[in-house]
Amino acid sequence: MSTHETDLPVGHQFEDAEQQLDAYSAGMWLFLVTEVLFFGGLFLAYIIYRTRYTEAFVAAHHELDWRLGGLNTLVLITSSLTMALAVRAAVIDRWKQVIGWMACTFVLAGCFMVVKYFEYSAKFEHHLFPGPNFQFHHPGIDSGEAQMFFNLYFAMTGLHGAHVLIGMITMIILAIRLYVMRNQRVDFIPVELAGLYWHFVDLVWIFLFPLFYLVGGN
Amino acid sequence: MSFEPAKPQTYLLTFAALIVLTIITVLAARVVLPKIPMGIMVLDLNIVLAMAIACVKASLVVLYFMHFKDMGQVSKVWASAGVFFLLVMFFLTLGDYENRHPEETKGWTESGVLHDRRP
Amino acid sequence: MSATATHHKESVRVDYLNVAHSIKSWLVTEDHKRIGILYLVTISLMFLVGGIFALLIRLELVTPAGDLVMSDTYNKMFTMHGVIMIFFFLIPSIPAVLGNFCLPLMIGARDVAFPRLNLASWYIFTLGALFGVASLVMGGVDTGWTFYTPYSSSFSHTPVIMAVTGAFIAGFGSIFTGLNFIVTIHKMRAPGLTWFRLPLFVWGHYATSLIMILGTPVVAITLLLVAVERGLRIGIFDPALGGDPVLFQHLFWFYSHPAVYIMILPGMGVVSELIATFSRKRIFGYEFVAFSSLAIAILSFVVWGHHMFVSGQSMYLSMVFSVLTTLVAIPSAVKIFNWAVTMHKGHVKLDSPMLYALAFMGLFTIGGLTGLFLSAMAVDIHLHDTYFVVAHFHYVMVGGAIVAFLGGLHYWWPKMTGRMYPEPWAKLSALVIFIGFNLTFFPQFILGYLGMPRRYHTYPDEWQVLNVLSSAGATILAAGFTLVAVYLIWSLKNGAKAPANPWDATGLEWQTPSPPPPTNFTHRPVVTEEAYNYPIVLAKNGEGEHQEEEKRTHEHA
Incomplete structure (x- = not known):
């Protein structure tokens, strides 16, 4: 057991700090396992429709700007780095650094959402949001098949975006908590757990980016 | 289990590798690879390659950012x-x-x- | 199993019930025992609502003509019966009530690993249940509990979004419970309590949690997609939008078949406890029973296609699913055989919990074996969507899960409330429930075999006799359940004070007073022996062999 955790408060149900840390870490990983399966259903739908409607998916994905997707990928990867540094600062008990790095992460997450907002509004303007107003004209491509691409695009990136928002809210709460408890040793467990969550959000995007923006053979 | 702080260099190296792999995956999408029909489905080798790179990136995130060794x-x-x-x-x-x-x-x-x- | 636990004087003892009395103290409690009670109250109310629908369905089916309700109303009745019973009663029943209450006690912990998450799970579940009730108040849903697309997403005129949101939200309550159990079992066991000293109830809950963790998220996303398809027209499943409704069925049953084992696995855990206690013997082949729980949980994920034999699924895949499904019979049979052998030459006492355990063994065997009929693809094509299927799953869910729940509730009632229930009434109602249940559902096997389809409110005249028998049985069954509710509530005030260990059982939960103190144990228990370490008593005819065999079993472990 590292010396850093000896003075952390221990919940009444636990025997010691080590058991508490073990339990929280295992609990968070289990939660991430449920997240994997949560997104898993959508990935399965993607695989099925992608293999059925290959040509329509290739045609439809040209409506997405891979540069914006790529930019967002870089933004999220960078935010993962800043979050990892926030966790590191928490472990070595530097509360100001933790808040600083989390603020960076928060700003980057905000950038991600802003880019996403512009992407989404462009799709709405071009009648590419699925529904009665959906219009997609491309010679030889069934518009219904192309609409499936956008169904999945909005479902998967929308769900991912919701996770980004939840992450941002978590960071605000953690920062306030850290500030309020600034005179104590930094309780790094919540920061560590938020970090795990944030890296998972990054991880999902790592798969979403090629699936939607880089559909085979540009 | 404990969370010994990793060196910042480890994080920076991971970050650099992720950036490089992102560029590789963009470039790889520009090469048109064959599409293999399988039953009523079509297997697109481009997507296989893209997913392989994504898996490498995901492994890096799990190994270093999420401290696999501390799991x-x-x-x-x-x-x-x-x-x-x-x-x-x-x-x-x-x-x-x-x-x-x-x-x-x-x-x-x-x-x-x-x-x-x-x- | 022996443990060090201190017994306080009865007069001054603080327990988890009398430590605080205000309603607020219940609503903000983080005590797993109180949360178990909160769950018990919620699911009992939901059971009442679902039960009323069951009675209305049986009332309509007394006559061949559809004379009580219109067909649309009938559709809503069986849907609401299914939705409420499955999502808001059966899935949380044993794990969230008995599991929550007993699991930390059984492993000698002060609480579950995440008490606040535990409370959150109750609130989330209750919110989901409120959504379910709201969909009912808004007129009821008519899609069937399975919410099959495209009917649910495009055609139904009923508040489907409300109902699927309810199931979606309640699902997160279930995930949190499962997560809590797994971490608790891994990290919170008392010193000396190794995996193979755990009560089988705990093994059963571990396997259940596996399904909750790995299956529930998939149905969550599936129901979310149905809501989104209906609300925003982002359609993944609607064939008019290029989607495949069979994909919905794949995703739905990937969870919803394992969900059946969420209902039955904890029930099997309860029955293992009951059989051991009332036979006064170690469960025969403990390791096999423990691992068969895990085997059932794992196999449950590879059999879902047997719900889809007539859906347009590839027949080659159907064959694979058909074969895989039969495999589930192996671990299930292992349990039944081992319980039977445990009772062999045991000192069987027929207290009311044991009556439920015996009922479980018989009814679950029938339910399981008819499941084998249905797993055979060719037979299923004949029996699909008939009353045979209805009878089959009610034998598993009512005859299995609810009977086990009642058995467990009686068994731990003294521990939970500190009061004994009136045993003669309990025996009587167990008998009434057993008779009522069989009378309700056995005729349905025959009806199904004769070809009566489920989900219709009219039927040809020649099936009336069997339907009337079934409806009569339902009335008896309802009387049985009411009787249980009445005397259990009566016993809260008027029951005799329960001793710490009324059944003379092993197990840590019986080493602490009834009801337990807020922190479960005054000293952390230390476990030195295996579960079910009952003293060896020579059988009446003095067979030395039996004694030797017992000894051998103990040495092995």
Whole structure:
């Protein structure tokens, strides 16, 4: 057991700090396992429709700007780095650094959402949001098949975006908590757990980016 | 289990590797690879390559950002179980689409006009 | 199993019930025992609502003509019966009530690993249940509990979004419970309590949690997609939008078949406890029973396609699913055989919990074996969507899960409330429930075999006799359940004070007073022996062999 955790408060149900840390870490990983399966259903739908409607998916994905997707990928990867540094600062008990790095992460997450907002509004303007107003004209491509691409695009990136928002809210709460408890040793467990969550959000995007923006053979 | 702070260099190296792999995956999408028909489905080698790169990136994130070495035994087993059952779901469901007779699913590729049929 | 636990004087003892009395103290409690009670109250109310629908369905089916309700109303009745019973009663029943209450006690912990998450799970579940009730108040849903697309997403005129949101939200309650159990079992066991000293109830809950963790998220996303398809027209499943409704069925049953084992696995855990206690013997082949729980949980994820034999699924895949499904019979049979052998030459006492355990063994065997009929693809094509299927799953869910729940509730009632229930009434109602249940559902096997389809409110005249028998049985069954509710509530005030260990059982939960103190144990228990370490008593005819065999079994472990 590292010396850093000896003075952390221990919940009444636990025997010691080590058991508490073990339990929280295992609990968070289990939660991430449920997240994997949560997104898993959508990935399965993607695989099925992608293999059925290959040509329509290739045609439809040209409506997405891979540069914006790529930019967002870089933004999220960078935010993962800043979050990892926030966790590191928490472990070595530097509360100001933790808040600083989390603020960076928060700003980057905000950038991600802003880019996403512009992407989404462009799709709405071009009648590419699925529904009665959906219009997609491309010679030889069934518009219904192309609409499936956008169904999945909005479902998967929308769900991912919701996770980004939840992450941002978590960071605000953690920062306030850290500030309020600034005179104590930094309780790094919540920061560590938020970090795990944030890296998972990054991880999902790592798969979403090629699936939607880089559909085979540009 | 404990969380010994990793060196910032480790994080920076991981970050650099992720950036490089992102660039590689963009470039790889520019090469047109063959598409192999399998039953009623089409296997696109481009997507296989892109997913392979994504898996490498994901592994880097798990190994270094999420401190794989600090993961408890329980977490490791359960994370593997999660991925395993996800693959079970993928393989059995895809086994259906792979083996369906084309006639059986003929109708559902022809999309209709969208009507809201609720009142 | 021996443990060090201190017994306080009865007069001054603080327990988890009398430590605080205000309603607020219940609503903000983080005590797993109180949360178990909160769950018990919620699911009992939901059971009442679902039960009323069951009675209305049986009332309509007394006559061949559809004379009580219109067909649309009938559709809503069986849907609401299914939705409420499955999502808001059966899935949380044993794990969230008995599991929550007993699991930390059984492993000698002060609480579950995440008490606040535990409370959150109750609130989330209750919110989901409120959504379910709201969909009912808004007129009821008519899709069937399975919410099959495209009917649910495009055609139904009923508040489907409300109902699927309810199931979606309640699902997160279930995930949190499962997560809590797994971490608790891994990290919170008392010193000396190794995996193979755990009560089988705990093994059963571990396996259940596996399904909750790995399956529930998939149905969550599936129901979310149905809501989104209906609300925003982002359609993944609607064939008119190029989607495949069979994909919905794949995703739905990937969870919803394992969900059946969420209902039955904890029930099997309860029955293992009951059989051991009332036979006064170690469960025969403990390791096999423990691992068969895990085997059932794992196999449950590879059999879902047997719900889809007539859906347009590839017939080759159907064959694979058909074979895989039969495999589930192996671990299930292992349990039944081992319980039977445990009772062999045991000192069987027929207290009311044991009556439920015996009922479980018989009814679950029938339910399981008819499941084998249905797993055979060719037979299923004849029996699909008939009353045979209805009878089959009610034998598993009512005859299995609810009977086990009642058995467990009686068994731990003294521990939970500190009061004994009136044993003669308990025996009587167990008998009434057993008779009522069989009378309700056995005729349905025959009806199904004769070809009566489920989900219709009219039927040809020649099936009336069997339907009337079934409806009569339902009335008896309802009387049985009412009787249980009445005397259990009566016993809260008027029951005799329960001793710490009324059944003379092993197990840590019986080493602490009834009801337990807020922190479960005054001293942390230390476990030195295996579960079910009952003293060896020579059988009446003095067979030395039996004694030797017992000893051997103990040495092995």
